[in-house]
Amino acid sequence: MTNKKINGILRSLFNCLIPVLLAFLAGAVVIAAIGENPLEAYGVLLKKSFFTSVGFQNTLHYAGPMILTGLAIAITFKANIYNMGVEGSLLIGAFFAGIVGANLTGLPAFPVKLICFAVAIVCGVAFAMIAAVLKVKFRADEMVVTMMMNYALAKVLEYLATTVFRDSGNGYVCTPVVSDQAMFVRIFGKSRLTAFFFVVILLLVVMWFVMKRSKLGYEVTAMGKNFEFAEAVGMNVGRKIIIIMAISGALAGIAGAGWMMEDQYRYTLTFSGSPGLGWDGMLIALMGGHDPLGILIAAIFYAGLKTGADSINMYTNVPKEIVSLIQGLIVLFLAVKFISERFNLIKGGKKRKEA
Numbered sequence: 001m002t003n004k005k006i007n008g009i010l011r012s013l014f015n016c017l018i019p020v021l022l023a024f025l026a027g028a029v030v031i032a033a034i035g036e037n038p039l040e041a042y043g044v045l046l047k048k049s050f051f052t053s054v055g056f057q058n059t060l061h062y063a064g065p066m067i068l069t070g071l072a073i074a075i076t077f078k079a080n081i082y083n084m085g086v087e088g089s090l091l092i093g094a095f096f097a098g099i100v101g102a103n104l105t106g107l108p109a110f111p112v113k114l115i116c117f118a119v120a121i122v123c124g125v126a127f128a129m130i131a132a133v134l135k136v137k138f139r140a141d142e143m144v145v146t147m148m149m150n151y152a153l154a155k156v157l158e159y160l161a162t163t164v165f166r167d168s169g170n171g172y173v174c175t176p177v178v179s180d181q182a183m184f185v186r187i188f189g190k191s192r193l194t195a196f197f198f199v200v201i202l203l204l205v206v207m208w209f210v211m212k213r214s215k216l217g218y219e220v221t222a223m224g225k226n227f228e229f230a231e232a233v234g235m236n237v238g239r240k241i242i243i244i245m246a247i248s249g250a251l252a253g254i255a256g257a258g259w260m261m262e263d264q265y266r267y268t269l270t271f272s273g274s275p276g277l278g279w280d281g282m283l284i285a286l287m288g289g290h291d292p293l294g295i296l297i298a299a300i301f302y303a304g305l306k307t308g309a310d311s312i313n314m315y316t317n318v319p320k321e322i323v324s325l326i327q328g329l330i331v332l333f334l335a336v337k338f339i340s341e342r343f344n345l346i347k348g349g350k351k352r353k354e355a
Contacts, residue, residue, distance in 0.1 A: 027326045070288060074288070095157050102175065119257075
């Protein structure tokens, strides 16, 4: 490995760690302001999330879908395609995988799960294709299109869950529970970890190969650096956009189906949580520098924050909302970095200084 590559890795690591450290520092100030010990609170958070068997397994459980949504974001962002529709692909994939899983009761478990994943992939890809085609054919801004589509889809799914597919036996809005054959069973009893996490790791390895060793991966990098140059050297950029968005939609759909079959078991109006697994994936992709291994580490770390939130509230006098504050600050600091890169604010500032 050359010194240039090592310096690049260290620079990326530094850029990703700074927002996290700043967020924890700000959180420590708030904890100290309410009269509690920040080191004690952070010690409980880390210990219960990473240094106990059940806690670490639960962290891996929550990290699974976020790894996939992080990869779904990364492959598009790395190609300079700002796909904000990962949350939508996840939701529609989960919704229809759940409907199919609830109605497939006469087949063995393995084919039922495969069918649910296939349905989720088709739905996730179909949702992503709308923005992809609009961008390729009409030069529509994919960031605006996908953000608007997310909210439209959420309302459509809310209507379907409230009327057509509602489970009438429940007192709140939800779809029927998926069948036992569609459920991923917990492996170690006390923890929530299921076999779906190992499916995620397999997909992570595949995406590492795609992004780092395949022709498509090099084309993604070329598109990310300069769209016009990629077209000038003969690359069919429109076709690549369709392929990249399809991969992104498929990964998000699988994430939604997996979360449905391993944790939620039915679609509710709060299925993806707040702000949502797709939006969490964006944060994780930025933290991980759009690199598959970085995304793995970032997802496990971010899931650890969620796992440890209840422990902070239980073992200290610090409210668990402090974790939400830290997460929000990480988003804020990473957003500054993302916006600077998106609109070349840093480069523009340097050019003005040089002039």
